[in-house]
Structure formats: structure tokens, C-alpha cells
Amino acid sequence: MDFDLMITSFPKLLGATAVTLKLLSASLFFGLLIGLLFAILRLNKKIFINKFAYGYSYIFRGTPLLVQIFIIYFGLGQIEYLRTTFLWVILKEPYWCAIIAFTLNTGAYTSEILRSAFQTIKPGIIEAGKSLGISNKIIFYKIQIPIAIRQSLPAYGNEIILMMKGTSLASTVTLMDLTGVAKYIISTTFKPIEVFIVAGGIYLFMTFIIHNVIKYLEKKYSFQ
Amino acid sequence: MELLAFGKTGWGDELFYATLMTIAVSITAMLVGFFFALIFTPLKLSKYKTLNLVGNFYTTVIRGVPELLVIYLFFFGGSGAIMYVASIFGYYEYIEINAFITGSMAIGIISGAYSTEVFRGAIQSIDRGQFEAAKVLGINKFVQFYKIILPQMLRLAIPNLSNVWQITLKDTSLISVTGLVEIMRQSYIAAGSTRDPLFFYSFAAVLYLLLTYVSMKLINKLEVRYSRGY
Numbered sequence: 001m002d003f004d005l006m007i008t009s010f011p012k013l014l015g016a017t018a019v020t021l022k023l024l025s026a027s028l029f030f031g032l033l034i035g036l037l038f039a040i041l042r043l044n045k046k047i048f049i050n051k052f053a054y055g056y057s058y059i060f061r062g063t064p065l066l067v068q069i070f071i072i073y074f075g076l077g078q079i080e081y082l083r084t085t086f087l088w089v090i091l092k093e094p095y096w097c098a099i100i101a102f103t104l105n106t107g108a109y110t111s112e113i114l115r116s117a118f119q120t121i122k123p124g125i126i127e128a129g130k131s132l133g134i135s136n137k138i139i140f141y142k143i144q145i146p147i148a149i150r151q152s153l154p155a156y157g158n159e160i161i162l163m164m165k166g167t168s169l170a171s172t173v174t175l176m177d178l179t180g181v182a183k184y185i186i187s188t189t190f191k192p193i194e195v196f197i198v199a200g201g202i203y204l205f206m207t208f209i210i211h212n213v214i215k216y217l218e219k220k221y222s223f224q
Numbered sequence: 225m226e227l228l229a230f231g232k233t234g235w236g237d238e239l240f241y242a243t244l245m246t247i248a249v250s251i252t253a254m255l256v257g258f259f260f261a262l263i264f265t266p267l268k269l270s271k272y273k274t275l276n277l278v279g280n281f282y283t284t285v286i287r288g289v290p291e292l293l294v295i296y297l298f299f300f301g302g303s304g305a306i307m308y309v310a311s312i313f314g315y316y317e318y319i320e321i322n323a324f325i326t327g328s329m330a331i332g333i334i335s336g337a338y339s340t341e342v343f344r345g346a347i348q349s350i351d352r353g354q355f356e357a358a359k360v361l362g363i364n365k366f367v368q369f370y371k372i373i374l375p376q377m378l379r380l381a382i383p384n385l386s387n388v389w390q391i392t393l394k395d396t397s398l399i400s401v402t403g404l405v406e407i408m409r410q411s412y413i414a415a416g417s418t419r420d421p422l423f424f425y426s427f428a429a430v431l432y433l434l435l436t437y438v439s440m441k442l443i444n445k446l447e448v449r450y451s452r453g454y
Contacts, residue, residue: 062390062436063429064397066408071429074415075422161288168290172401179292192301200289207288 006194009185013199016181017206023095023167023177027102028160034103035110039148042115053111060108065166068105073097073173098170106163113159117151118144150221157214161207178202227418228427235414235424242410243431249328249406250393256332257392261339266369268344279340286337291330291395298330299402327399335392342388346381347373379450386443390436397432407431 041053060068076082076091090096121144129139171180182199186192230236260282267279286294302321310319350373358368400408411428415421 059429059433063432064394064408066397066400067425067429067432070408070412071422071425075425078420078422165288165290168292169398171292179290179296182293183296186296186300190300190304192297192304196293196297196301199293200285203290203293204285204288 002189002191002194005185005189005191006198009195010198012185013178013181013195013202016176016178017202019170019175019177020164020167020179021206023098023102023170023175024160024164026099027106027167028163030099030103031106031110031163034107035114038107038111039114039118042111043118057108057111060105061112065101065105065169066172069098069101069169069173072101094170094173094175098167098173098175102163102166102170105166106159109159109162110156113152113155114148117148117155120151121147153214153218153221157210157218160210160214164203164206164210227414227420227423235410235418238410238414239407239427239431242405242407243435245324245404246393246396246406246431246435249324249331249396249399249404250389252324252328253331253335253396254389254392256328257335257337257339257388260333260336261343264336264340265343265347268340269347283337283340286334287341291334291398292401294334295327295330295398295401298326302326302329323399323402323404327396327402327404331392331395331399334395335388338388338391339385342381342384343377345384346377349380350376382443382447382450386440386447389439389443393435393439394432 038053038056041049042057044050044053072091073094076097082088082091090100125143125147126139129143130136134143167177168179170177171183174180176184178199182195186195189195228234228236228239230240264279264282267275268283270276270279303319306321307319310316354372354376355368358372363372396406397408400406400412403409405413407428411424415424418424
């Protein structure tokens, strides 16, 4: 065991954790918006809209995240037309490509989580709202969405942890996130176990925090 | 389309073999995972606190750390560890482990952590009476687990195991970083040499979708088969 290496690599890895957290928070924020949008589309009665939303989630859940990042980062740059538009400012940056890929990926999973949460809301609650003369819009925003969010907290907590692990793939498109820096230190020092313990420890610590925050929220917003 | 031709002019045959490689790695990893699950599930359910701790340590660490980091640990540390063990037995030559073995071990250990959780959940949902009946009949723990609990548990576990299979199948794409020529690696090579990444990565996505779709259909059939008594 090389404890000196563990101590010297810790600040470097901690610095890289900031990149991981930035990627994670950005993709979770946009992913939640997309997830909510597609969950609502999934509940739409028009078959075309419904199928479109299903297709989106099916494709992004059925393919590896690595393929999605590579298509966006290496693939889209190939389209000449895109290079002339303002989108190119975003798409030439690996940072934004990673965020786009993560967002679309977590959006697909989130839409499934929220959809099933919407579907488990008892019709009685909506009917109660209607019989009180509350408009459909208010029922949706003030009754259905809050209940759905509470219902989906445990599953969404898992999704946050999965996404946190997913951000490690940013290292494949040259970003120096926690895994990227860990790999760099491993390949220069050839001490994989020491680096794994430190980097893995940081990831586990983040998992621990996320897990407990979700548990706290579940308790706080429980129906009892 | 000519990019996908078989033979020397296209990448069809290469991608075909790469797909077979992906399937082979996924199945091996899944089996390695089952092996780990069969060891760690009893530990997690044991009445001894120390054994619980070992079981929980495995599932918590593996499920809390990115797959890529585990793969790097195996990729860079695998031959070192084997050489260390070999040196105890007096063998000092350089040993290189094949990328297939490293990859399926790494993915297998990850898949095993998920399988362990699935098995644990399935066992816990089996009626207590089954355990008690086995005990009353004087059946020993080992036979009780393999002949009574396991067959009942499999039925309950299949839907969740199909999720584990999907995760495992998708995780094999990460082994491409170690140079094993599976779908992702082959697409990377093809994209590099033809300068057509959009086409090849999209085609890789289609291959993965096809694999997940076909395996879902097969697992559904299995599920029907295992539930026939109910």
C-alpha cells in the first residue's frame, strides 16, 4: 500500500469531483424538465404523441450511455450543416456534449419514473378535486404533480445515484472528471488499488449523501 | 449500405463478429455474476453480523462506484494481482490476462452485486413456512437452499433479473476502453478509418436496441414457463 500516493492524489481527485458534481447537477436539472415533459406526453391520449414519447424513452433506455455520448460528441460534428449554425458553439465542447447526452439519458428514465407515479395516483383524488370545482389545470399542478413527485422519490433517488455513476463516462470524451483524473493517476503511477480506494471512497461518500437526503425527503413528505 | 458489406470492402462481418463478442461477454459476465450472487446472498441473509457486513460491503461498494472505475481497476490491476499470486508460487514471468477475461470478470462482479440484491429480495418474499417445513422434515441447509428455495425464488427473480441482464448487456460497452473488440470498439475502429462516426455509432445503437429487444422477448417466454405452476 502506497499511502503517500493516496494522500497526494486526494486533493487532485477532490478537485475533479467538482467537475463530476457540475455535470451531475446540470444533467439532473435539465433531465427532470425533459422527464416531466415526456411523462406528460406519455399520458396523452393521442396515439402519435404517446408513441413518440415511448419511442424516445425506449431508445435511450435500450442503448448504452457510451453510444449516446459518442453519437453526440463524434457523430453530430460530422453533419456539415450543424457546423454553420449557432449550435456548433455548444456541440464542439465535450463538456456540453456530455451534459446533452446525460440529460437525454436521465430524461428517459425520469419520464418512466414519473409516468408510473402519475398512473398510481388514485382516480378518487382527482375526482375529489373536480367535485370541489377546481379547474383541471390547478388539479394537475397542485394535486397531481406534488403527489407524483412524492411517489417517485425512492425511484428517483436511485436514478440520481445511477446518473452520478454515469457521469464517469465523461472521461471518455476527454473531460477530466473524477474517473478521468483517477484513470490518469493510475496510468502514470501503475498503482490501481490505491487510486481506486480514494476515488471509490469519494464516489461512495456522494452516494451516501444522496441516499440520506432522499431518505430525509421521503420522510418529510410522507403522507402519514 | 456498402459500408456494411461483408468481406474486405465493408464492415459487415467485423460488426457481426463484434456483436457475437458482446453477447459472449454479456453471458459470461452474467454467469460470473450469478456465481458471486450465490456466494453473497447467503452472507447478506445470514444471522451473523460479520457475514452480513461482508455481504453489504460488496453490494454497497460495487453499486456505489462507477462501472468504468471498476473496469480500470481490473484492467490496470488485474495482471499485477495475478503476477503477485504467481510470485508466491515461484513464477516470476510477466503474465498478461486476456481482455475477454478481464472484461467479463469486471462486468461480472458488477452484475453480481445487482443479482445479489435481486436474489435477496426474492428469498425474503418466500413464505417463512417453506423454510420451517424443510427444517421439520430434517432437510439440511444446503439441500434446502438448492432444492427448495432456489427453484421458487427463480420464478420471483426473473422479472428483476431481466433488468440486471439489460444493465449487464449495456455495461459491456464500457469494456471497449480495454481494447476488447466488441460492438463499441469495432464501431470506434470503423468510425476512425472511414471518418463516418455518425453512421457507425448509430448502427451500434441499433445493434444494442436489437439485442435488448430480442432478449426481452426471450425472457418473457422464460417468465411464462417458470410461472406455469401458478
